[in-house]
């Protein structure tokens with residue numbers, strides 16, 4: 001697998017001493033209306049490279065552009081009115097089938113930000129991953145080992161993303177394009193690597209159930225009560241499929257409530273108006289062999 005498929009192809013006309021030393025500057029700007037349908041919840045995280053500012057570090061070939069703009073969009077809410085996207089992090093583990101079953105009961109779809117080797121090894125739950133995909137849930141990357149990438153090197157971030165991409169390719173024949181950073185921690189280096197690996201969307205959230213931060217079921221219910229009262233404003237909520245009380249008790253309360261007030265429970269593709277955008281089809285699913293280990 002190519003390690004730098006995007007960036008290096010764009011930089012082919014520019015001599016770069018060290019890719020890891022690129023002086024990226026991060027700009028935040030609102031997307032224009034024709035880029036996205038409506039909301040200021042979309043921001044364009046533009047990685048702008050100012051070549052030549054640090055004398056001697058870069059060398060431009062004659063006629064090449066002085067700036068190469070590469071972008072990944074940061075998403076913190078749905079865009080489609082009347083939709084809630086429930087996102088479940090840190091699996092696969094034990095409760096994904098329970099979550100999917102409860103979503104099915106309300107004609108809903110969800111989104112799962114999967115790890116490769118966190119609570120469990122993804123290859124040991126390949127059948128569950130396939131079932132979620134077949135049922136129309138969005139599957140996205142949360143990295144291989146749930147690392148705090150503010151402590152990772154450039155190569156370590158690449159490796160963490162690549163290992164999960166390999167698992168997605170083997171199990172599903174796809175490459176994810178949506179990513180959520182563990183602990184919500186974003187650094188310039190992480191953004192740089194995400195862009196290089198072809199990720200299009202950095203997914204955060206509008207509402208946090210708090211289930212990974214000690215919130216009780218009663219605490220979590222308050223979050224969904226507030227969402228239900230805001231209908232039809234869109235929401236993008238954070239939960240964890242690794243928590244049995246979320247998958248059982250909280251969803252038994254929140255899903256019927258949200259449906260009752262009129263919300264559609266949608267996967268991220270649908271609630272962003274980007275159906276089919278969360279992955280690239282890169283081949284056929286593989287057959288389990290001795291390489292399917294963590």
Ligand SMILES: [Zn+2]
Nearest residue numbers: 089090182183
């Ligand atoms: Zn996580």
